[in-house]
Amino acid sequence: MAFVFICFPLLMAAIAVAVASNRWRPWLLPATAIAHLAATVAVLAAGGAGASAGPWLVLDPPGRIVLLQVSVLFAFCAFYAVGYLRYRQDKSNRVFCACLLIFLSVVSLVTWSHHLGLMWVAIEASTLVTAPLIYFNHTQRSIEATWKYLLVGSVGIALALLGTFFLAYASLHAGLDSALTLESLLLHAPKLSKPWLHAAFVLLLVGYGTKMGLAPMHTWKPDAYGEAPGVVGAILAGGVTSCAFLALLRVYHICHAAGEDVYTSRLLLFMGLFSMAVAGVFTVGQRDFKRMLAYSSVEHMGILVVGLGIGAPALFGTLLHVLTNGLTKGVLFLSAGNIHRSYGSKSTDQVRGAMRRLPLSGTLFLAAFLAITGSPPFGPFISEFAILNGAFDAGRFVTAGLFLFFLLVVFIGMGATVLQVVQGRAPSEASTTAYRDGLLTGTPIAILLMLVLMLGLYIPAPLGALLGDAVRFLEGQA
Amino acid sequence: MTSLLDALLVVVLVMNLFALGTSRTYALIRTVAAQGGLLGIILLLVHRHLTISAVMVAVAGIAIKGFVIPAIMLRALRQAQIKREVEPLISPLASILLGASAAAFAIVFSGQLPLADPQDGALLVPTSIATLLVGFIILTTRFKALTQVVGYLVLENGIFVFGMLLIEAMPLVVEMGVLLDLFVGVFVITIIVNHINRAFSSLDTRRLVSLKE
Numbered sequence: 001m002a003f004v005f006i007c008f009p010l011l012m013a014a015i016a017v018a019v020a021s022n023r024w025r026p027w028l029l030p031a032t033a034i035a036h037l038a039a040t041v042a043v044l045a046a047g048g049a050g051a052s053a054g055p056w057l058v059l060d061p062p063g064r065i066v067l068l069q070v071s072v073l074f075a076f077c078a079f080y081a082v083g084y085l086r087y088r089q090d091k092s093n094r095v096f097c098a099c100l101l102i103f104l105s106v107v108s109l110v111t112w113s114h115h116l117g118l119m120w121v122a123i124e125a126s127t128l129v130t131a132p133l134i135y136f137n138h139t140q141r142s143i144e145a146t147w148k149y150l151l152v153g154s155v156g157i158a159l160a161l162l163g164t165f166f167l168a169y170a171s172l173h174a175g176l177d178s179a180l181t182l183e184s185l186l187l188h189a190p191k192l193s194k195p196w197l198h199a200a201f202v203l204l205l206v207g208y209g210t211k212m213g214l215a216p217m218h219t220w221k222p223d224a225y226g227e228a229p230g231v232v233g234a235i236l237a238g239g240v241t242s243c244a245f246l247a248l249l250r251v252y253h254i255c256h257a258a259g260e261d262v263y264t265s266r267l268l269l270f271m272g273l274f275s276m277a278v279a280g281v282f283t284v285g286q287r288d289f290k291r292m293l294a295y296s297s298v299e300h301m302g303i304l305v306v307g308l309g310i311g312a313p314a315l316f317g318t319l320l321h322v323l324t325n326g327l328t329k330g331v332l333f334l335s336a337g338n339i340h341r342s343y344g345s346k347s348t349d350q351v352r353g354a355m356r357r358l359p360l361s362g363t364l365f366l367a368a369f370l371a372i373t374g375s376p377p378f379g380p381f382i383s384e385f386a387i388l389n390g391a392f393d394a395g396r397f398v399t400a401g402l403f404l405f406f407l408l409v410v411f412i413g414m415g416a417t418v419l420q421v422v423q424g425r426a427p428s429e430a431s432t433t434a435y436r437d438g439l440l441t442g443t444p445i446a447i448l449l450m451l452v453l454m455l456g457l458y459i460p461a462p463l464g465a466l467l468g469d470a471v472r473f474l475e476g477q478a
Numbered sequence: 479m480t481s482l483l484d485a486l487l488v489v490v491l492v493m494n495l496f497a498l499g500t501s502r503t504y505a506l507i508r509t510v511a512a513q514g515g516l517l518g519i520i521l522l523l524v525h526r527h528l529t530i531s532a533v534m535v536a537v538a539g540i541a542i543k544g545f546v547i548p549a550i551m552l553r554a555l556r557q558a559q560i561k562r563e564v565e566p567l568i569s570p571l572a573s574i575l576l577g578a579s580a581a582a583f584a585i586v587f588s589g590q591l592p593l594a595d596p597q598d599g600a601l602l603v604p605t606s607i608a609t610l611l612v613g614f615i616i617l618t619t620r621f622k623a624l625t626q627v628v629g630y631l632v633l634e635n636g637i638f639v640f641g642m643l644l645i646e647a648m649p650l651v652v653e654m655g656v657l658l659d660l661f662v663g664v665f666v667i668t669i670i671v672n673h674i675n676r677a678f679s680s681l682d683t684r685r686l687v688s689l690k691e
Contacts, residue, residue, distance in 0.1 A: 115649070115652065117648060117649070117652035117655075117656075118651070118652055118655070120652075120656075121652060121655035121656060121658075121659055124659040124663070125659060125662075127663075128659065128662050128663055128666055131666055131670070132666070135670070135673075138673075140677045140678065140688065141688055141689060143670065143673050143674055143677050143678075143686075144686040144688060144689050145689060146670055147623070147670050147671075147674060147683070147686060148686070148689075150663075150666065150667050150670060151617075151626060151630065151667070154630055154663055154667070155617065155630060155633065158630070158633055158634055158637060161637055161656065162610070162636075162637045162640060165637065165640050165641055165643075165644055166640075168644050168647050168648065169594065169640075169643060169644060171647075172594050172643070172644065172647055173592065173593075173594040175594075180647070180648070180652075193592060193594075195590060195591050195592060196591060196592075199591065222689070222691075223689040226689065227689070282691065291691075
């Protein structure tokens with residue numbers, strides 16, 4: 001079953017390279033995405049059956065959550081991409097389509113891999129295939145963004161490789177063989193050599209933290225998200241970051257099994273709260289609304305890491321937040337992409353009155369802003385509230401207080417920018433373009449927002465069970 | 479055997495210092511190529527009984543780090559037509575001193591980490607960390623895009639040294655995946671470097687400053 005997820009998108013990528021028509025090629029994206037989503041639903045509905053292909057490829061509950069989130073997000077982005085690429089018939093989308101499809105394949109590999117070395121290879125590959133996507137516009141600014149993304153990302157991920165090696169050595173030190181499968185590491189976690197485990201944790205936190213975009217390793221993020229097309233921003237903010245978080249979750253899981261919670265939670269809480277603080281500082285007064293979204297992503301990666309730092313009481317909320325954040329980021333980036341297209345600018349100096357010019361995209365952008373900042377009745381409200389509750393349950397009142405404070409700062413900072421974008425009238429000097437919301441660039445975003453809203457109102461029983469399974473799995477009770 | 483191994487690791491450390499001291503991009507790329515090739519040879523010496531997978535990783539390592547990647551980079555260098563010296567943030571002498579203190583730090587730091595098997599060779603871990611730090615120094619103190627890629631390669635070489643301790647524990651497919659990712663990574667990065675050169679008429683990354691707050 002695992003090979004369907006990994007090989008099928010690769011095959012479709014090969015077909016995308018072979019197809020000659022620039023007009024029909026993008027339709028391979030939704031075709032692949034729907035098949036991938038159907039396979040995901042099938043494997044989740046079957047429960048444990050078919051969720052393993054040897055010791056290296058196992059789809060455990062946390063992997064299922066990330067696979068589901070990325071698969072759903074990718075499906076909506078795929079339909080949107082068809083609409084988006086219609087406006088870009090001036091340039092070939094061969095590389096763009098192929099890279100998106102390979103991305104789907106490597107993401108599936110990340111969620112399936114139970115070997116930390118294999119997981120590293122897949123995450124590094126996800127960096128490499130997303131670089132041409134950021135570079136799609138071929139402008140000077142996009143070159144700069146791609147260069148920073150590649151260099152910072154490669155160095156960060158190299159540190160994660162060293163951390164992975166340290167972890168392998170910690171297990172070699174304990175006299176164990178087959179070093180890096182998750183099962184063996186979890187089983188023998190208490191015996192792992194402590195100095196090596198500690199060093200490995202720091203390196204892996206910095207390495208995968210760079211990929212997630214935790215402050216202070218987030219410097220590539222505003223540039224990459226700002227210059228990439230909206231659909232690529234959605235894939236980066238809702239796909240790449242979720243995969244990197246899954247990698248960090250594996251590391252947390254091993255350290256938790258080794259009884260190192262005190263050591264890890266201090267570092268995780270610090271990194272998480274620091275990221276939220278940095279996001280707060282840079283969203284206030286931000287005039288570029290796509291860069292603002294990047295800082296919002298930094299904030300939400302911080303929230304996830306804070307959730308891990310709090311530990312068991314907040315795990316349910318943290319895992320739910322992976323879903324709600326990933327999907328809401330899709331709505332934000334796709335609607336922001338439409339607004340950017342319509343105005344030909346992403347600065348609030350030119351972009352005003354989006355509600356009048358683009359009633360659908362403007363409304364969705366505003367609603368997604370309310371959702372991502374944790375306003376009820378949307379999904380992120382529930383997950384952030386659950387994390388906050390967890391902090392109080394764990395007796396971490398200072399963490400909870402800072403958490404609330406930073407949420408408030410980001411809400412105010414983002415709110416000022418978003419309201420400028422959507423309200424009022426377009427200034428007379430704003431350029432007008434032919435873009436109007438269409439079926440393919442509007443509908444997918446609207447349905448995605450409905451999903452985000454649904455997650456806030458009620459969590460379907462199978463999803464609740466999956467989240468519960470994942471928490472029990474991470475707590476070592478399953 | 480161990481003394482030969484230690485001697486070769488010292489050569490790796492000396493190459494680090496040479497890379498810090500040289501001011502010509504061409505020599506820098508050649509040095510890192512030689513270092514990458516040497517690491518492949520060291521890999522063959524580390525283990526008393528050679529396994530097929532260790533030999534395959536060593537051969538692939540020598541091919542990719544010693545020949546393929548330097549060839550790609552030298553081609554990019556020719557296309558960019560820069561023969562001028564690299565202009566570092568700090569002087570070559572200061573870089574060397576910094577590199578030497580990085581080596582000293584690496585030796586002290588690795589003293590804190592217990593070795594699984596005393597036979598593993600006491601110099602392996604310090605060499606790895608020192609090379610990693612030298613990679614960081616090159617990355618942060620040089621401004622030419624190609625030189626920064628060299629810094630990344632030196633950093634990756636440092637990690638490769640550490641990986642030698644694990645060659646029996648790491649499955650072949652993962653080792654090969656790491657090398658493949660490195661190759662594709664450098665390939666993609668040099669394409670971007672080429673585009674930087676065309677768009678900015680320079681490889682100076684200090685010109686890449688239009689994106690900021």
